[in-house]
Amino acid sequence: MAEEKKKVTRRRFGKAVAQAGAVAAAPLIASVPAAGQPPAQAPPGPAVGPVVVARAGLLDKIVFGGIGIRGRGMNDLRQLISDDRVQFVAIADVQESSREAVKSFVDGYYSNNDCQMYRDPADLLARQDIDALLIATSDRWHGPMAIWAAQAGKDMFCEKPASMSIMESYALADNVRRYGVVYQSGAQRKNQFAFEFAVGLARSGMLGRLLAVHADTAIGLGTVDEGGHGWWPEEKPEPDPLVVDWDKWLGPCLWRPWNSRYPAQGRGQFWDFHAGLLEWASHTVAMAQWAADMEYTEPVEYEPEGGEFRGDGLIGRYTIYCKYANGVQLVLRNHSWMGMGSCSNRFEGTEGWVETGDSGNIEVSPNLKSLVPTRTGVRLDPTTEHIREFIHSIRSRIPPRANAEVTAHTHVASHAAWIASQLNRKLTWDPAKRMFIGDEEANRMRSRAYREPWRLESLATCM
Secondary structure, eight states: OHHHHHOOOHHHHHHHHHHHHHHHTOTTOOOOOOTTSOOSSOOOOOOOSOOSOOOTTOTTOEEEEEESOOTHHHHHHHHHHTSTTEEEEEEEOSBHHHHHHHHHHHHHHHTSSOOEEESSHHHHHTOTTOOEEEEOOOHHHHHHHHHHHHHTTOEEEEOSOOOSSHHHHHHHHHHHHHHTOOEEESOGGGGOHHHHHHHHHHHTTTTSSEEEEEEEOOSSSSSSOTTTTSOOSOOOOOOOTTTBOHHHHHTTSOOOOOOTHHHHHSSOSSGGGOOTTHHHHHHHHHHHHHHTTOTTSOOSEEEEEEEEEETTEEEEEEEEEEEOTTSOEEEEESSOOOSOOSSOEEEEETTEEEEEOTTOOEEEOGGGGGGSOTTTTOOOOTHHHHHHHHHHHHHHOOOOTTOHHHHHHHHHHHHHHHHHHHHTSOEEEETTTTEESSOHHHHHTTSOOOOTTHHHHHTTTTO
């Protein structure tokens, strides 16, 4: 048996992935949780999302609106609107220039003047003719906006990071489950060939018994929090709310005085506006948990090593060693990668390893070289495939790969590692109780303060 297992061939690997691939690489099948863990996938809720019907003359179309679209969101919109199953009809944004830019693009694409603009997202959410949303606001709004969308019965594609805290992550998943909507996060690498191949290799057993999954977090700790917890720009008079609604731009964050540089920068460079480790981990930890078959739980131990946590972030070379209940390690690090590009992942087992990244290149241990496909080395933006999967999920009511449950557990794991880094000590986590064991300070850091009136409205089920 041992000798037979060593005879790795492309055909054997393909057969193994085909068999394990119903779980390892297919978007529609949930994994089985460990004992005592939350269910792998909640039963489908009521079909409150779109059904294939004629509505407002848009036969067989999924009617979309958008909230906070600029930058990365515009790339999502270009991919979304090119799908002939979609009709995009409205944009909500607190910045006049941004909502006008989206309207101009959409009207130009359809050769009409029909795209409606809203300053308040609540007005867009109230529209009964809108089936689904593209949410691409700044980080601090992703969680509350997605929760509101779920409560309004809207399916949604929401850019990452999906949440700003552990408890907000749970609130997101709980609301999506409760209201039966389809949710997909912007973790588009779940539909990128090189990453799919690496995950399939890990989950098919071709690496032997899995020992460790590694996630690149080079961006997100030490490069984004220049202002720390302070507020150093000069305060200036607030603009006309019709131009920039500063109060809504801040949203659930603590109130801060107006300064024009922050809306211009989008998310801003302060803790209030940024989810820290989640900037990159929302991609790489997602892939690592998928490879380890741990998408519906989190590691139970978190131990930081190296780096120096200052008011402006974790500086220098660092590693965060995390361990699942079954002994497999999740290693978060910003160093010692093979040059596969940003968002790199490495998976290691008793009989081999694989590493890949955004370059599209794939490196493996010598015994697995024959399995590497000729398709490598192509840097692709997988957004098109990712959104195509989302549209399929809306129609089938089957959760996509980057669904809310999976996204929440990815984010909880990342937030827990981030908290361990800030406290610079080992932490023990109980996934069933959703809390750290024996550390009151760490448990206080599971959530953030929210300004009224957003706190109770947006986080109703968990906070």
